[in-house]
Amino acid sequence: MEHVQTAMARLTELARSGPVAKLATAFAEAGAQLALVGGPVRDAFLGRPVHDLDFATDARPDRILEIVKPIAQAHWDIGRDFGTIGARIDGEQVEITTYRSDEYDGQSRKPVVAFGDSIEGDLHRRDFTVNALALALPQLELVDPTGGFQDLVDGVLRTPIEPEISFGDDPLRMLRGIRFSSQLGFQLDYAAFEATREMAPRIKDISAERVRDEFIKLMSTDSPRAGIELLVETGLADLVLPELPALQLERDSAHQHKDVYEHSIQVLENAIALEKEAAAKRAAVDAEGAAAEGSLAAESEVKPEADVVLRIAALLHDIGKPRTREFGPNGQVTFHGHDWVGAKMTKKRLSALRFDNDSVKAIARLVELHMRMYNYGSAGWTDSAVRRFARDAGERLDQLLILIRADITTRNRRKSERLQFGINDLENRLAALREQEELDAMRPDLDGDQIMRILDLKPGREVGEARKFLLDLRLDEGALGEEEATKRLLAWWASRSESRP
Incomplete structure (x- = not known):
């Protein structure tokens, strides 16, 4: 101090x-x-x-x-x-x-x-x-x-009066103590810890919005592990984020699998480290550009805001595993479909905590897509598959790539190196396609007005279907140009007309 x-x-x-x-x-x-x-x-x-x-x-x-x-x-x-x-x-x-x-x-x-x-x-x-x-x-x-x-x-978090009285006056203080343990790196004193365990149900007296705000502040700290562990140890997580303690799956000698709870916290820590690394690279590039222009903003002391969307997605990315766990022969454990099941669970929990719709959709989307990379074999993907991956991730592409990389916690060096190589290769291909085709702003070769004019349509479902057809063409074959796209559109429209009774 x-x-x-x-x-x-x-x-x-x-x-x-x-x-x-x-x-x-x-x-x-x-x-x-x-x-x-x-x-x-x-x-x-x-x-x-x-x-x-x-x-x-x-x-x-x-x-x-x-x-x-x-x-x-x-x-x-x-x-x-x-x-x-x-x-x-x-x-x-x-x-x-x-x-x-x-x-x-x-x-x-x-x-x-x-x-x-x-x-x-x-x-x-x-x-x-x-x-x-x-x-x-x-x-x-x-x-x-x-x-x-x-x-x-002493680095101690202690209440000024008896913790039972303090937490009784405002039960949110229990969550604040947990957040401060991470924010300040302090230890919650024994009396406050025990009072939190005994009074945890009182958190129900607090509005979901206030609970959400404290959770966001916890996830915004440089090292949220201590607070997350306290959240579970005190029983508060059972009431505000029950999917988290549920990750502490029972382990036995017959069915060996990773500790999903510990893995999830490790993925969060990996994501924070990668997030900071990416922010530092962006700052260096910005500073270099500003220096080249003679700007006074070449060096900035402004600390970038924490990427809470990425961090929450990292913590919750495997919450679908308890519901999808199955035991196979030789002690093998599988979690088929835990990504999309987890996405649904994420939406439900974050909505209950009154997160805004955009954040709910973004976090759930990252959870849903975090396994997509695992079918990227040694031969990689076709350009079409790479384009679809980028389209599905949308504006969350960079966050998804960080999450996928953070999810590599295996101690098997060969497996880790293979996965890291796959991600590096995918990132290089995305960069090349982005540069070649402006992947970030990918659109069909014809817009809605052009489609309606060419096919003599009014706004409606058929325009949307035509646009999807053209977008799939763009993803599969790259840019076609207006003339070729028009020919393909007319041929597609004619085939639809012929197939109708």
Whole structure:
């Protein structure tokens, strides 16, 4: 952890510049208390970049607005009912919240808000002690009533009050603890772990949207393994993602097979490593191009966003295996059809977690196609098959190739090298075809308007059938040109007419 003096120096510099300084001055002149709280203070001590400036105050929401309006370029009160006012000051987005205490009434899935009277009381009601640190402004005094600093030193996630009470107030905190274990690399303390196991059913009090958001944050961390394992060990996965613990298939001496659960986590870790590698290559290419143009953007410190679609697909790619497992002779285990079964299961689970439709379709598609590469033999595929593979993957082609490569976890070196060679060969052929035929934007040689004009049709099913015929031609034979495509279309249309009774 960063040295205390260094961390305080960072916090002091932050407090004396930009929006923090303006807010500190404005609240002090208004006679109101103000403190920088939570993540920014924690991250300053951990030597991490400081983002998301959150403040706490004794002022009520209406008073916060009065203080903030004169110094803000924009402000919003969408969180007023929870005591939160948002604003943009000097280009930075900030949130100022009245000291509060969140409690559940046992009926509603949303917290009941009660405003508090002091920063110490507010910090005691926060999720974990490492997030219950505050920097009082403008006096620059560290406020740590729960021992959060020592827990930062020890790398421990502990609740400020009894975990049963804390998780009872907001059961989502159980998932937040799991996410922080991966995000910060900290250990969930024994009391919090046991409380999570005992109170796991309370997660049903939380809306699917809030559960989804925590799961996405977990999957966005650099190393989600610890959180995923805790999700299963505490029993929370049985309630929010039951397909995951179901991957822990029973093993016995007669039927040897891989640990599908461990394999899935390994595939996720492989995918993250490959995702970062691909991002680094893109950044290097962009930087090289920018440097050649004399752009100041040649070097960028912006961290690319995590590819959550790819990561979730990697974690769930084999969830169809438990339902498709069959035992054969000599202890052989098969999972025929687990790819398309898993795709259906993925759609159902992610829809239940209220993922958006585009994400559901994209993740399910990757799950469905992740086995397609395994019939790419030593002789490879025809150009037509390569085109169809690219068409079926669509805009997810690069993600699918990463997933397929990440799925190679065998310890058999010869098998691994054969699979890697096959993927390399396929990627080279895709690149060649893309360059030759503009594979990324593959379309029939004739568009819908041309089809309707040539065949004298109106919009309808027959136009779609004609377009599919031309697209299949394009995939099988490559670009034909407008003249040849017209001849083929007319011949196809004539044969259809002749075959009709």
